[in-house]
Amino acid sequence: MVIDVTQTTAGQLKTLGRFRQINDTFPRTEQIREHKNQGKKVFGWLCTYVPEEIIHAAGILPVRVTGYSQEMELEDGNAYLYINNCSFSRSCLQMGLRGEYEFLDGMVAGSTCDGARRLFDLWQHYIKTPFYHILTVPRKYTEKAHGLYYQQVVQFKEHLEEFLSQKIADEQLRHSIEVYNQARVLLKQLYELRKADTPPISGAETMEVLNTSFHMPKETFNQWLKELLDELGKSSNRHQGRARLMVVGSVMNNPEFIKSIEAQRGLVVTDELCTSTRYWSDPVVLAEGQSPVKAISRRYLSNFPCARMVPSDERFRRILNLVKEFKVDGVVSQIIRYCVPYAHDLPLLRDRLKDIGVPMLALDVEYGTSGSGQIQTRVQAFLEMLEARKR
Amino acid sequence: MKVPDTKGNKINAIIRACRIITRMNQANPDTPKSEALYYQMLSSYYTRLRNAHDEGGFIAAHTVFFPSEILYAMDIVPMHTEMTTWMMALFLGEQAEILSAGAELGLVPEICSPHRGLAGAFALGALPRPDAMLWSNLICDNTAKSGELIMELTKCPGFFLDHPFQRSEAEDKYLVSELEDMIDFLEEKSGQKMDWDKLSEIVQKMDHQMELLREIGELRKAVPSPFPNRGFLQLLTVDYLCPGQPEAIAYLETLRDELAEKVREGKGAVSPERFRLMTLFVPPMYLMGFLEKIGQEYGAVSVVEPLFTRWAEGKLDPSRPLESVARKTAMIPERRSMYGPLSQEVLQDLIDCAEQYKVDGAVYWAFMGCRHTCATVKLFKDLLNEVDVPVMTIDCDIVDPTINSEAEIREKMEQFFEMLEDR
Numbered sequence A: 001m002v003i004d005v006t007q008t009t010a011g012q013l014k015t016l017g018r019f020r021q022i023n024d025t026f027p028r029t030e031q032i033r034e035h036k037n038q039g040k041k042v043f044g045w046l047c048t049y050v051p052e053e054i055i056h057a058a059g060i061l062p063v064r065v066t067g068y069s070q071e072m073e074l075e076d077g078n079a080y081l082y083i084n085n086c087s088f089s090r091s092c093l094q095m096g097l098r099g100e101y102e103f104l105d106g107m108v109a110g111s112t113c114d115g116a117r118r119l120f121d122l123w124q125h126y127i128k129t130p131f132y133h134i135l136t137v138p139r140k141y142t143e144k145a146h147g148l149y150y151q152q153v154v155q156f157k158e159h160l161e162e163f164l165s166q167k168i169a170d171e172q173l174r175h176s177i178e179v180y181n182q183a184r185v186l187l188k189q190l191y192e193l194r195k196a197d198t199p200p201i202s203g204a205e206t207m208e209v210l211n212t213s214f215h216m217p218k219e220t221f222n223q224w225l226k227e228l229l230d231e232l233g234k235s236s237n238r239h240q241g242r243a244r245l246m247v248v249g250s251v252m253n254n255p256e257f258i259k260s261i262e263a264q265r266g267l268v269v270t271d272e273l274c275t276s277t278r279y280w281s282d283p284v285v286l287a288e289g290q291s292p293v294k295a296i297s298r299r300y301l302s303n304f305p306c307a308r309m310v311p312s313d314e315r316f317r318r319i320l321n322l323v324k325e326f327k328v329d330g331v332v333s334q335i336i337r338y339c340v341p342y343a344h345d346l347p348l349l350r351d352r353l354k355d356i357g358v359p360m361l362a363l364d365v366e367y368g369t370s371g372s373g374q375i376q377t378r379v380q381a382f383l384e385m386l387e388a389r390k391r
Numbered sequence B: 001m002k003v004p005d006t007k008g009n010k011i012n013a014i015i016r017a018c019r020i021i022t023r024m025n026q027a028n029p030d031t032p033k034s035e036a037l038y039y040q041m042l043s044s045y046y047t048r049l050r051n052a053h054d055e056g057g058f059i060a061a062h063t064v065f066f067p068s069e070i071l072y073a074m075d076i077v078p079m080h081t082e083m084t085t086w087m088m089a090l091f092l093g094e095q096a097e098i099l100s101a102g103a104e105l106g107l108v109p110e111i112c113s114p115h116r117g118l119a120g121a122f123a124l125g126a127l128p129r130p131d132a133m134l135w136s137n138l139i140c141d142n143t144a145k146s147g148e149l150i151m152e153l154t155k156c157p158g159f160f161l162d163h164p165f166q167r168s169e170a171e172d173k174y175l176v177s178e179l180e181d182m183i184d185f186l187e188e189k190s191g192q193k194m195d196w197d198k199l200s201e202i203v204q205k206m207d208h209q210m211e212l213l214r215e216i217g218e219l220r221k222a223v224p225s226p227f228p229n230r231g232f233l234q235l236l237t238v239d240y241l242c243p244g245q246p247e248a249i250a251y252l253e254t255l256r257d258e259l260a261e262k263v264r265e266g267k268g269a270v271s272p273e274r275f276r277l278m279t280l281f282v283p284p285m286y287l288m289g290f291l292e293k294i295g296q297e298y299g300a301v302s303v304v305e306p307l308f309t310r311w312a313e314g315k316l317d318p319s320r321p322l323e324s325v326a327r328k329t330a331m332i333p334e335r336r337s338m339y340g341p342l343s344q345e346v347l348q349d350l351i352d353c354a355e356q357y358k359v360d361g362a363v364y365w366a367f368m369g370c371r372h373t374c375a376t377v378k379l380f381k382d383l384l385n386e387v388d389v390p391v392m393t394i395d396c397d398i399v400d401p402t403i404n405s406e407a408e409i410r411e412k413m414e415q416f417f418e419m420l421e422d423r
């Protein structure tokens, strides 16, 4: 049955409810509480350049530090980070200052952008988490940059071992690579389904799944996702919309925003967000006899790049590939105000999309926006324009 | 993206402005000799840039905190992009034009104005077309992201210099290897070879230059403090434009001697000296004259700028020139205080500054385009308040005068002085 993307299938997709519950209760989820109750540690991580496998291999639950998946009052965030840091970093700090992350035993970040590094600085100063680490993340992909990043990952692992008074064995790392790679494979399968003319899952629903992926133990997540994929395989529901869209830009983990686009029948089929495609896209490739830390560090630095990396061509190349693979009619760029890395790339990306005849709608947003008001009007106009092009 | 012919660039106008100031200074017998040397330095920097292409020279545009020592050693003509945009704003008052050209390119207002202006200036053809674009991530995302658009606008090749975030042996080595790669790139593009002896000489002079900057810092501790408010920008420009160059040394030596004499004579930059201020981040460029004036009126003088004028201790080694250039980069005040994790050392230094310089109050210029410096407003305020130094924050833009008026800033500063007076 082909249904309009405005109609939710939530009622029919039973397995989706579990993901939704995690999102609704984060950060006070049952999963995190259970993990803590077993006397185990939970670490927060910031930005996709933090190698999660290292944390996981130490028996720690890695949880991505985000804001709530909705816009919130940022009084403290504004006071501490000033209003000109992106609302993502302010939201995270706000939650931290309010004690929402008091269960964290550690905080790990990378030197990815000014917003993230300053968030880390202030977190360290004002929020007392027992363990801190920031990795120098090179901005290039040269062999020398890989060499430096590898040393950084080794240093991080050693720092963690010292904190835990316990070694992290290669065997544990191999296991963690397997678990994380499995999540990547499953998420890729989910995205493959969205290449169909009428995909069985909407963009907003996919975002709900992704949002949980970094907020719960991967083992359980993988199990749930398998069940969801099974269910989707059997489901006869198919979504259609007025145009196929791709969302690009700053960090975003708010299904409501996608929903607001889909409410106008714009079908979101793929994205380039660090909370979705960029999170899962590349597996860790562990060659026979290779050191797992080396394989992990290589993957994290050469993964689908953030706008912080130089040259930006690699990011643009991958975006253009996705546009083709997912038969995208138009690109929605959502850039959080004061997210400088993405803002700088905007004119360059727009030109490249123009060259292949794909229009872009550039939205200035705040983190957690639900996409109401003016955004809706602009999306509406964009969809009309895309439809007119098809006629 | 199309760029107009670059013949109509504004470098000539900057040179003319420097000459006019020099003539005015010559006519005024009270002008310190260092002032004349400063404008001579500027004028020769921009004359070299203007004549570069006619004389067969190779121009490398580069972003702020870039090791231009290497360019001088290779006889490549440097063009400091942010500084040149600032100069255009400062001398020619052309902010509006270049900022709106930046906006037309699609750069949003949240990108800091020096970089919006920079891209706009290139798009307008207001700057000479560089033969290569060099940029780095020192010290923010704006610098890290600015190069590619300029390469595209000017159709020139480019090299990104990746500065590691922290300090360790591996990271120091990485920076040296980045410098080596950059030299290879420049040799290939310019056809000019690195002159290692010349680089060693520059490193030696650089060592002296840093020593002079530290001495000047020491002299400013005197009560009353001898260095005028308008001098802040000059102190930065020297290293930004002419690191280890004879003009820079001549200016700094003269300045140091003048300040030493004032200290001996017990003469302050303002008289009577009533408020000793710490400046955090940079005041708007176009307000330098105003700050001088209000300082004179109220007896307020900036005695220390921890983020910009506190050079690290340490020596360079001319026999290891490239390692020394890398080491110098790590000693730059801005790199120490604004890039890398906010260490205890940096925070302690802030407190030490307040005590060593007998600071009465601090002014934090919260430049809305500069995210990482605004992110420390609250933290620095908390720390300084602990040692009984009140901090006033002024939201501003360092290039764009439309953000807040001089009258507004005057009112805030007057209130702050009143409060300091009451203490």
Ligand code: SF4
Binding pocket: A086, A088, A089, A113, A114, A115, A116, A250, A251, A336, A338, A339, A340, A341, A342
């Ligand atoms: S990439 Fe942008 S949104 Fe993400 S932390 Fe950095 S500045 Fe904020």
Ligand code: SF4
Binding pocket: B112, B113, B114, B115, B139, B140, B141, B142, B143, B367, B369, B370, B371, B373
């Ligand atoms: S003003 Fe701030 S954001 Fe702009 S270039 Fe300078 S350090 Fe970077």
